[in-house]
Amino acid sequence: MFNTPNVSFEFFPPKDEEGEANLLHTVSRLEPYRPSFASVTYGAGGSTRERTNRIVKRLVEESTLTPAAHLTCVGATREEINSIVRTWQAAGIKHIVALRGDAPAGAEKYEPHPNGYANAAELTAGLRKMGDFEISVGAYPDVHPDSPSAAADLENLKRKIDEGANRAITQYFFEADTFLRFRDVCTKAGIKVPIVPGILPVVKFKTVLHFSKSCGAVIPQWMADLFDGLDEDPEISQLVAAATATELCMKLMTEGVEDFHFYTLNRSQLTSAICRRLGRKPNMKDTT
Template identity: 55%
Template sequence: MISTSSPEDEARRAFDAPLYADLAGDLNVSFEFFPPKTDKMEEQLWSAVETLSPLAPKFVSVTYGAGGTTRERTHNTVARIARETSLAAAAHLTCVAASKAEIDDVADAYWDAGVRHIVALRGDPPVAGAKFEPHPQGYQGAAELVDGLLKRHPFEISVAAYPETHPDALSAQSDIDNLKRKIDAGATRAITQFFFTPDAFFRFRDTVAAAGIDADIIPGIMPVSNFGAVQRMSAMCNTQVPSWMGRLFEGLDEKPAARQLVSATLAAELCRRLYAGGVRDLHFYTLNRAELSYAICHLLGLRPQVSAPELEKTA
């Protein structure tokens, strides 16, 4: 059918549509935090948890330092979230610098603390740039870790995925094969490394589907609070930073408020395009800074579903 609408009609419809119309209400979000190293950082973390909790995330996760360096702090943070809030807490667990027996003990401690969700990762070596070497008595990689965890307890397990290929992978295909091994071992879903263009995710999703992987692939969203830091992180994890992004952040090094506004707008636009492509779950790397992730969720139409006093579990 030939459209009879005039260019003026089309322009009017475009201008009448809100820039950020609310999504359909079927979007799920989750948030990632890192364990605090100081009392001040702990205050910042719990302020972030308090700020984001009313958005009713599907789960919140806590990272695990390279080489297991934050093992105790990660456990304490996750256990406190599980104990003191109504949030579903997920703990990161890696294969680095630990035997199977040591990792199994950590997994048992999580289970005893009421934690039912593990983010199972190979993990990074304790020395930046070093090659990963499995512990002689340890798990050889994330797929083996997933299998070992499920033999101990019926955890819900998330694993990592890399839209632009893990830097240690021999090839893009070998990276996909490794992801399939993790899913076949029993992982529930995969959460991606951050990326900055929707096409990077959609191409990866198509490749994953063609490989016979039918688990949910959740996009990992990294709001850019510091462009220089994100450039360094991106170079380490093989993420492409578009040239236009550099131009948008140029001149904002000494203007943190303006930088936050640009960051929130960019991330919200990325999320809306992912949503338009069928994505219904988003995972935010918060870096323990709540305001950016909260602003992005607000732009996407998410509103508080519970008030802060209701978050604490009743006896």
């Protein structure tokens, strides 16, 4: 018998009013699962900055969720980033996901702003100086695509933790052993904060293939075979996706994992189904 796991959710800021209405509907469906927090992403180069600001503030004002605002180093000075953080502080936002960020569209590689934070470790240190934030950082079981080696990637993660991060949330992966090996390596490196597995329920497999090429996540052959042709059969695809993600989570729970972070893609059905299967039932009082 497992303990009921803790969960958290990730959303992205929509592009228009219709998307925002759909997101708020998703929030209302997932809110009863009482997540530890709900993160809102932040586009490359701050491209979604205003939309991210609006969504996290709406979550504060219109829901019971604890919003965690993503923040990147790309294309901004330290003062510009600090100004954003002060605005969030004033709005009651105390949880930040501190990331280096990806290179903006058209750039060959990430380049730090000459007057900005160079990386997520520097950003984490800056946040620690500004206030008593809950800080999450990224971790990469399959190694970040910009890292020269797994050892360098691990050292970078350790720097972020040493600068004051409270937890690391992993990039998504699809095999339990990928996470468990990574967790063991982190423990041996002296990393003591929680390493929270990021779980991506597959909405469309072609989309996952596209994401994975840019983020370095490995897709095992068995999974490619399993989802082959299912993008044209969304009902069956959703059943397979729910079963696959649930099985992954349950394997991790047998190894003592108690927290999961779900990349929802602003949809509620798959994440809701998985939460229920893991024993995380909604508080029906919150659904009225």
